[in-house]
Amino acid sequence: GHERGFRSGTLPTHQIVGMGEAFRIAKEDMQKDYDHALALRNRLFDGVKDLEAVTVNGDFEQRVPHNLNISFAFVEGESLLMSLK
DSSP states (O other): OOOTTEEEEOOHHHHHHHHHHHHHHHHHHHHHHHHHHHHHHHHHHHTTTTTTTEEEESSSSSOOTTTOEEEETTTTHHHHHHTTT
């Protein structure tokens, strides 16, 4: 039967403990990971910002650190993707 929406049976304690440890590690590393992603984003932007007709789409500061949304004027999206291979 069900009790308060839970199926009967033993809860997987080892999985619950493992998930708790994963959350602890993620919280511990969160600022370091944020700073690393931000440094990579800024490094990428520093590499392309002086190219002709590069535009940042959206606000550069008010965004998540792992996102850099840029456009290149006069460049077709398909040709840009093909050149990345």
